[in-house]
Amino acid sequence: xxxxxxxxxxxxxxxxxxxxxxxxxxxxxxxxxxxxxxxxxxxxxxxxxxxxxxxxxxxxxxxxxxxxxxxxxxxxxxxxxxxxxxxxxxxxxxxxxxxxxxxxxxxxxxxxxx
Amino acid sequence: xxxxxxxxxxxxxxxxxxxxxxxxxxxxxxxxxxxxxxxxxxxxxxxxxxxxxxxxxxxxxxxxxxxxxxxxxxxxxxxxxxxxxxxxxxxxxxxxxxxxxxxxxxxxxxxxxxxxx
Numbered sequence: 138x139x140x141x142x143x144x145x146x147x148x149x150x151x152x153x154x155x156x157x158x159x160x161x162x163x164x165x166x167x168x169x170x171x172x173x174x175x176x177x178x179x180x181x182x183x184x185x186x187x188x189x190x191x192x193x194x195x196x197x198x199x200x201x202x203x204x205x206x207x208x209x210x211x212x213x214x215x216x217x218x219x220x221x222x223x224x225x226x227x228x229x230x231x232x233x234x235x236x237x238x239x240x241x242x243x244x245x246x247x248x249x250x251x
Numbered sequence: 252x253x254x255x256x257x258x259x260x261x262x263x264x265x266x267x268x269x270x271x272x273x274x275x276x277x278x279x280x281x282x283x284x285x286x287x288x289x290x291x292x293x294x295x296x297x298x299x300x301x302x303x304x305x306x307x308x309x310x311x312x313x314x315x316x317x318x319x320x321x322x323x324x325x326x327x328x329x330x331x332x333x334x335x336x337x338x339x340x341x342x343x344x345x346x347x348x349x350x351x352x353x354x355x356x357x358x359x360x361x362x363x364x365x366x367x368x
Binding site: 140141146170172174177178179180181182185186192194196228230238239240242243244245 | 255260280284286288293294295296297298300342354355356357358360361
C-alpha cells in the first residue's frame with residue numbers, strides 16, 4: 138500500500154511568488170490534514186479535510202493560504218503571495234474515518250522563501 | 252489549549268546503550284492519546300508508539316517503551332539497545348480523545364537523536 142506522498146520535496150521561491158504544494162493521501166482515507174513546522178519550532182496544525190469539506194481550518198495563518206481537496210482525493214495548498222515567514226516544512230497526513238490512533242504522514246515539502 | 256513540550260533539542264547515545272527522551276504536556280482533558288513519532292532524515296514520519304490515557308500500563312513496542320505519568324503529565328520514551336537506525340528526529344504528540352473536535356495532533360518541538368557507533 139502506497140503511503141502519503143507530497144510534491145515537490147523542496148521548493149525555493151522568492152518573496153511575492155506563488156507556490157502550490159500537493160498531497161496525495163493513502164487511498165480510502167477520508168481525513169486529510171496539513172501541518173507546518175517552522176525551523177526549530179513545533180509542528181503546527183493548519184487544517185483538516187473530511188473528504189472534500191474543510192472540517193477545521195483554525196490553524197491557517199492568514200488568507201494568503203488556500204487549501205483545496207478536489208473530489209475528496211488529493212489536496213493542494215497554495216501560498217500566494219509568499220512571505221519570508223512562510224518558510225518551513227509542510228506536512229500532510231491522512232487517516233481513516235474514526236481512527237483515533239494514528240495519522241499517516243508524508244515526507245513533507247520543504248519551502249524556502251527568499 | 253493543549254501544549255506539548257520537549258525540553259531536549261538534541262540527544263546522543265552510544266550504540267547498544269539506552270536513552271530516554273522527555274516529553275511533558277498540558278491539558279485539562281481526561282481522555283486523550285499520546286504518541287511518539289520518528290522522522291529519519293528526509294523520510295516520512297512514522298509512529299513509534301502510542302499510549303491511551305485511560306490505560307495505566309505503559310506501552311511497549313520491542314525496544315521502545317514509555318514512562319507515562321498521568322498526574323505529572325509526563326510521557327518519556329525509552330529506547331533500549333540503541334541502533335544506528337534509531338537516529339532521527341523524535342516528536343511527541345497529543346491528541347484529544349473527543350473525536351468530534353479533537354482530530355488534530357499537537358506536537359512538541361522535537362528531539363534530534365544521534366546514535367554514536
